[in-house]
Amino acid sequence: MPRIILSRFPREVDNLIRNALKEDIGIGDITSSATVPAGHVSTGMFISKGNFTVAGLPFAKRTFFLVDSSLKFRLKSRDGENVKKGKVLAEIRGKTRSILMAERVALNILQRLSGIATLTSSFVHRIRGSGVKILDTRKTAPGLRYLDKYAVKIGGGHNHRFGLYDAILIKDNHIKASGGIEYAVRLAGQGKGKGKKIEVETGTLSEVRQALYAGVDTIMLDNMPLDRMRKAVNLIRKRSASTRIEASGNVNLANIRSIAKTGVDCISVGLLTHSAPAADVSLKIIPE
Secondary structure (H helix, E strand, O other), rough: OOOOOOOOOOHHHHHHHHHHHHHHOOOOOHHHHHOOOOOEEEEEEEEEEOEOOOOHHHHHHHHHHHHOOOOOOEEEOOOEEEEOOOEEEEEEEEEHHHEEEEEEEHHHHHHHHHHHHHHHHHHHHHHOOOOEEEEEOOOOOOOOOOHHHHHHHHHHOOOOOOOOOOEEEHHHHHHHHHOOHHHHHHHHOHHHOOOOEEEEEEEOOOHHHHHHHHOOOOEEEEEEHHHHHHHHHHHHHHOOOOOEEEEEEEOOOOOOHHHHHHOOOOOOOOHHHHHHOOEEEEEEEEEE
């Protein structure tokens, strides 16, 4: 296997790609080694097989370079571009064996991220003009959070917290374990949570009132019917002009606009990263 080089790419991304390559290549690509001459050179073309929003080209490029730094990668598109079927997204030139070793991992990344960006773009387009932001969640593929959330931003969405370490979000289980919203908020503002903004998940108007009384920064309206959500928004707006309102739970393309019309500030959508269909991309080799 060619030497995997070091780089200034984000460490978590490089580690992710290296692990994916090790998983796929193992002790070596025995098919390519058996059928392709060592010095054989080709040009590979990434071709879209459908209409979608491109995301992940820098990571696809990095995948090839981690396998063989002598490969030449040429962009023919860019992340965020809406492409049609048949569009050449990029070209890669160099040793055929190296191209074939990196092919599947590069395609997996490009297809997944383009799928997430495309679905995110659909949600953003559906509520265009409303002023409401589309947020992602932590419902990402294990180990792929950096890439998944990158793709959401490429699609026009916004990142919610990256993990349990960078924001305080008090959910129903925290509330039950601590004895109530007021107690949970009080505890969250101490120790490591001191000075951090606090968000609380609510499902009823009573819980919304409790969250308002506790003085939280963001109130999440979780799985609320639209009529209750509208009442909750009105209640919050009357009591506090600064409290951010987030809607969450079972959000889809059919109901996203109705939710946006309730007056919330943002809507978190789990299926952006857990259920986005992969874009269809192929890599065609042209021997030289």
